[in-house]
Amino acid sequence: MKLTWRSVFVGLILVAIVGGIVLVSGVVPIKASSGHWAITRALLDFASDRSVAFHSRGVEPPDDSTAKNSRLGREVFRTNCKFCHGWPGEPIPPVAAGMTPKPPVLGSEVLKKEPRELFHIIQHGIKFAGMPAWPVRQRPDEVWPVVAFLREQNSVHVRDEETRHRSHDSATNRVAGLEACVACHGEDGFSRVGPQVPTLAGQSREYLVSALTEYREGKRSSGIMMPIAHQLDDRQINSLASRYATVNTGNLSAAESQTTVKNVDAASIQRGKRLAERGDGTRKIAACSECHDRDATSHHSSYPRLAGQGAWYVRKQLELFGEQIRSQTERGQRMSEIAKSLTARDRSDLAAYYASLTWHTEE
Template sequence: MKRRVLRWSLRGAALALVLALGGFLVAVSGIVPVGASGGHWAITEWMLQFGKRRSIATHTLFAEPLELDEPWLVLKGAGHYETGCRPCHGSPDLPSPRIAQAMLPRPPYLPDVIGERDPEALFYVVKHGLKFTGMPAWPAAHRDDEVRALVAFLLAMPELDADEYLELVHGEAPHDTAAGALPDLVEPAVVPDVVAHHCARCHGTDGRGRGVAAFPSLAGQSREYLERALVAYADGDRHSGIMQPIAADLSDADRHDVAIYYAGLDAGAPVERVGPQERIERGEEIARGLAERGAPSCQDCHGPAEWARNPAYPRLSGQFADYLELQLELFRSGHRGGSQYADLMHHVAPRLTPEDVRDVALYYASLTPSHDDARAER
C-alpha cells in the first residue's frame, strides 16, 4: 500500500513538473499573443471575470458598512472622477471614450454597472485597484476618506444627466477651462491659465472652495504656505490621491503662480456658520492650549494673535470646520504629511480627543479670516 501511494505521488510530481516545464517553454517561445486587439478566448474571459468577482466578494466579506453621510462627499468625489476616472470609464457627457474602447479588458461605462456592486465592493476596487486591467490602486494608501468620497459620487452618478454632471464637477468654473477675469473685485484680477485649468473646478476662482467642506478655502492664505503645500503634494510628502497627481503635473512656475493668485484674494467673511456656541467657546479654550495634556497653544502658530505668524503656517480662521477636523484626524493617525513643519503637528494632534478636535475646528470656522490674523474677530 505504501509503495502504491509512493508510486502515485512520484507520478503526480512528474506530471506537475512536465506541465510546468511545458508552460515555461510556451512562454519562452513567445507564441502566446499579448496584443489587446486580439481579445480573449471566451473561456479565458469567463475565468478572469469569475475570479475577479470571487476575489472581491471574499475580501469584502467582513467589511464594515461604509459611512457616506457627509453632505459634501459626492462633490469631493466628482472633482477627482473628472480628472482620474472619466478618461477610461466615461461620464454622462462622454459615454464612450475613444481610447478606452481599444483597451483589454475594456473599462466599463460605470453608470451602467454601479448598481451591480455594493458600496463596500466599490470601496475595495477603488482603494486597491485591479490587476491585469490597468485599474490603479489609490495613490495615497491611507486616505480612506478620499476613497469614500469617490464611492459616494459613483453611487450618485447613475442618476445624473450630462448637464447635472458638468454642474457638479465644474460648478461656476467654465467647462472649457479658459482663463478670464475674476468678477466682483474692485480691481478685477486675471485668472491665470494654471488656475483655470487645474484649480478653479474645486477651489473656485474666488478661492472659497465652492462653499462646502469638500475643498478647503484658499483665498488669503499666505503664498509661502500654499507653495510649500503644492511642493509637498508633488513630492509625495503630503498624502492625497486627489492632489498628488495634480500637483506633480505643475511646474515650479505654475505652483508659484497658483500660490500668488490665491494669496492675493480677499478671504472675506467666514465660509460657513457653525455652532453651538458653547462648543465654539470650548474650542477657543483649546486653541489657547491644554497645559495639563502638554498641548501647546494653536494661536501661537495659527492666530489670531497680536504678533506676526510664520507665513509657512496655514491660516485657520474662517476655514470649513469639517475640513479642519479631517486634517487634525489625519495628523492624529499619522497620515497627514506635509512640508518640513508638518512634524510639529504630529506631536500636538495626538494629545487631543475627537471631541477636542471638533470643538477647536468649530472655533476656527467661526472666526473672520484676515490676511495676517492679527485681530481676527468672531
C-alpha cells in the same frame, strides 16, 4: 487502464516541459489588440467579482453624510478616473477602448455593486486590469465621495453638470493648472463641492507654495491632490499660489456664510477658543495662536490661517496629524506631536472655534 503514480509523475513533467518551451519561445501573444477569448474574459470577470465580494466583507460606509459627498466625488472622478472610464452616459475614450481588459462602461452592471465593493475596487485597484490602487491607502475618506458619485449618478444630470463645467473652463483656464483648482476651490478660493475642501482665499503665497510642493513630492498625503500637483512644475505652482494669495477677499464674508457653525453650542466654541489661545500645559499642548494667527497681519506666513476655515476640514486634519498620516515633514511632525494629545472633543471644539471666526485683509 489503471494509472500508476509513476505515469502521473511523468505526465506532469511533460506538461511542465511543454509549458516551459511555450513560455521561453514567446509564441503566446500578449498584445492588447487581440483581446481576451470569451471564456478567458468570463473566467477572469467571475474570479474578480468573487474576490471583491470576499475581501470587501466588513467594510461599512461612514455614518457621516459629509464623508459621502458626491459633489466632491464628481470632481475627483473627472480628474482621476475620466481618462479611462469616460463620463457616465458617454462612450469610453478611444485610448482606454484599446486596453485589455477594457475599463467597464459606467452605468452598466458595475454600478449595481454594493458600496463596500466599489470602495474596495477604488481603494485597492485590480491586478492585471490596469486599475490602479488609490494613491494614498491611508485616506479612505477621499474614496467614499467617489463611491457616492458612482452610486448616485444619473446620466442626464451628470451630462448637464459636465456641460456647465466645460462652458466654465474657457473662462478660467488663464493660469496653467488653474482648471483643476477651480473645479473644487472656485476662482475665489472658496469650496464649490462641500466642507471637505479647504478655503484657499486669504492663505499666504508661501504657505500655498509649500502645500502644493509637498503634495507633488508625496510628503503630504492626499490621493486627490497628489495626482494634480504631480503635473505642476515650480513655475506653475508659484503662479497658482500667487493667484489665490492675491484674491480680493475683503472680510471674507463669503467664507463666513459658508462655514457658519450650525448646531454647535457656545460652550464648545469657548472651549476651542481657550485651547487655541492658551493651550494646555498639563498635557503639553501649545497654544495654536503661537503659529496660527487669526488675521492677515500674521508673521507666520508659512503656516495656514485657520480663521474662517470649515469645521469639518479642520477636525479632519487634526485627526490625520494625530494618526501620523501628515507627519512626513518637520512641520507635520511638530503638529502630530500636539495632535496626539488632543481628544475627539478637543478637535471638535477647535474646529468649531476657527470656523466661527473671520479675519480681515490689510487695506
